[in-house]
Amino acid sequence: MKAHDGMYIGGEWRAAAGTDAIEVVDPANEQIIAHVPAGTAEDVDAAVRAARAALPAWVATAPAERAARIATLRDVLVARKGEIAATVTAELGAPLPFSQAVHAGVPILVAGSYAGLAASYAFEEKVGNSTVYAEPVGVVGAITPWNYPLHQIVAKVAPALAAGCTIVLKPAEDTPLTAQLFAEAVHEAGIPAGVFNLVTGLGPVAGQALAEHDGVDLVSFTGSTAVGKQIGATAGAAVKRVALELGGKSANVILPSADLAKAVGVGVANVMGNSGQTCSAWTRMLVHSSQYDEAVALAAEAAAKYGDRIGPLVNAKQHARVRGYIEQGVAEGARLVAGGPEAPREQGYFVSPTVFADVTPEMTIAQEEIFGPVVSLIRYEDEDDALRIANGTVYGLAGAVWAGDDAEAVAFARRMDTGQVDINGGRFNPLAPFGGYKQSGVGRELGSHGLAEYLQTKSLQF
Ligand code: NAD
Numbered sequence: 001m002k003a004h005d006g007m008y009i010g011g012e013w014r015a016a017a018g019t020d021a022i023e024v025v026d027p028a029n030e031q032i033i034a035h036v037p038a039g040t041a042e043d044v045d046a047a048v049r050a051a052r053a054a055l056p057a058w059v060a061t062a063p064a065e066r067a068a069r070i071a072t073l074r075d076v077l078v079a080r081k082g083e084i085a086a087t088v089t090a091e092l093g094a095p096l097p098f099s100q101a102v103h104a105g106v107p108i109l110v111a112g113s114y115a116g117l118a119a120s121y122a123f124e125e126k127v128g129n130s131t132v133y134a135e136p137v138g139v140v141g142a143i144t145p146w147n148y149p150l151h152q153i154v155a156k157v158a159p160a161l162a163a164g165c166t167i168v169l170k171p172a173e174d175t176p177l178t179a180q181l182f183a184e185a186v187h188e189a190g191i192p193a194g195v196f197n198l199v200t201g202l203g204p205v206a207g208q209a210l211a212e213h214d215g216v217d218l219v220s221f222t223g224s225t226a227v228g229k230q231i232g233a234t235a236g237a238a239v240k241r242v243a244l245e246l247g248g249k250s251a252n253v254i255l256p257s258a259d260l261a262k263a264v265g266v267g268v269a270n271v272m273g274n275s276g277q278t279c280s281a282w283t284r285m286l287v288h289s290s291q292y293d294e295a296v297a298l299a300a301e302a303a304a305k306y307g308d309r310i311g312p313l314v315n316a317k318q319h320a321r322v323r324g325y326i327e328q329g330v331a332e333g334a335r336l337v338a339g340g341p342e343a344p345r346e347q348g349y350f351v352s353p354t355v356f357a358d359v360t361p362e363m364t365i366a367q368e369e370i371f372g373p374v375v376s377l378i379r380y381e382d383e384d385d386a387l388r389i390a391n392g393t394v395y396g397l398a399g400a401v402w403a404g405d406d407a408e409a410v411a412f413a414r415r416m417d418t419g420q421v422d423i424n425g426g427r428f429n430p431l432a433p434f435g436g437y438k439q440s441g442v443g444r445e446l447g448s449h450g451l452a453e454y455l456q457t458k459s460l461q462f
Contacts, residue, residue, distance in 0.1 A: 011193025054194025
């Protein structure tokens with residue numbers, strides 16, 4: 001696979017300060033496919049300086065012109081869609097059709113949405129005798145994970161560009177090639193030098209240096225809750241803005257009036273997509289006791305059908321972690337009805353689509369984020385019981401409710417402590433705010449709410 005051996009800083013590929021490298025591995029066959037430089041604090045400092053130097057001119061660029069640049073960036077992503085999908089498949093392992101439709105397709109939608117928002121957003125409003133200006137926060141340090149490698153980059157960079165911010169990105173160490181391809185696209189789109197900068201490297205080295213850098217005004221982080229807490233504490237100590245998109249343990253609540261077969265089928269597919277490596281996946285399926293056995297049979301069948309279409313997990317560590325959770329589920333008394341901890345292939349970090357029945361709300365597999373293709377069916381007795389179970393984790397990122405009519409599902413969804421709920425299989429909306437309640441995060445991404453994260457207000461009184 002093609003890889004740059006430098007950092008994209010100040011509009012050009014520059015040699016890294018150090019000589020350490022990161023191996024990029026294809027998780028489907030465990031082969032090393034490329035190396036990228038492991039950045040140090042020195043690289044981060046150079047990138048932050050470049051972003052700071054580019055800030056005044058980008059702030060002064062009219063929103064319509066910023067919108068035009070983002071639209072061009074979207075067009076470049078469209079033109080390079082095949083290359084993006086192939087790169088994500090190579091380093092993340094997602095099956096190619098999923099990479100094409102989701103990993104390449106969604107960032108194009110999101111970039112397009114911010115081209116529109118940059119042009120139409122009210123950056124100025126009158127409030128009584130005041131004029132309130134929405135001004136860019138400044139230099140953004142963006143730290144992203146590997147599970148939706150391009151989406152998570154675009155969900156930060158596009159609104160930051162629209163707001164008039166400049167950016168330093170530190171992508172996940174498992175998926176740096178997608179990030180390098182994105183930097184090429186930024187360059188091709190004619191975004192001015194220094195407005196976007198890329199430093200590849202390890203989290204505790206380059207990531208931490210970026211989060212701690214005095215020249216960064218806002219840290220926008222997506223990743224695990226453990227690292228998010230650390231970044232939040234660092235930002236708090238420096239009185240620096242912070243946005244955190246963290247883990248989840250979302251509930252798929254199937255009310256008795258729902259179309260059970262559809263709700264279970266869509267629910268299982270939701271967890272298996274991207275091999276279960278989706279922070280908003282509905283990993284807990286809540287079913288009324290009267291329909292429980294039927295739901296278990298339907299879920300086992302759906303998982304078995306999914307079979308070989310599932311990709312591997314991203315790396316050996318995740319592979320061991322997910323299989324460990326499956327073993328723990330068995331040890332705590334849950335009943336395996338599909339899949340299991342055995343690796344289904346000799347090569348690659350594969351785990352079979354796995355379904356657990358007889359899961360109780362307090363079990364580890366019902367409380368902790370597994371980040372693998374594992375769904376747990378939990379029994380409830382009435383709606384209050386379902387709500388207590390749905391809300392009974394430290395997380396609150398997403399969820400689903402199924403009922404005979406939307407109004408019944410909405411009434412339940414309004415009582416859930418979570419940031420996004422799909423009603424009767426509702427579709428993805430790139431303009432809807434995405435983000436967590438409780439320990440799933442702080443702040444929102446996507447749409448105008450996502451843009452507002454990169455703005456600060458100034459009022460002038462007359
Ligand atoms: P992670 O927290 O280990 O890594 C995320 C990013 O943070 C990577 O770029 C990593 O290099 C960096 N990092 C690690 N340690 C750091 C440190 N000390 N200082 C600064 N940066 C550091 O998470 P992961 O394993 O890559 O991703 C999986 C997790 O991300 C899951 O828990 C998942 O739920 C969560 N996630 C959340 C969302 C969301 O939008 N809420 C989206 C995707 C993933």
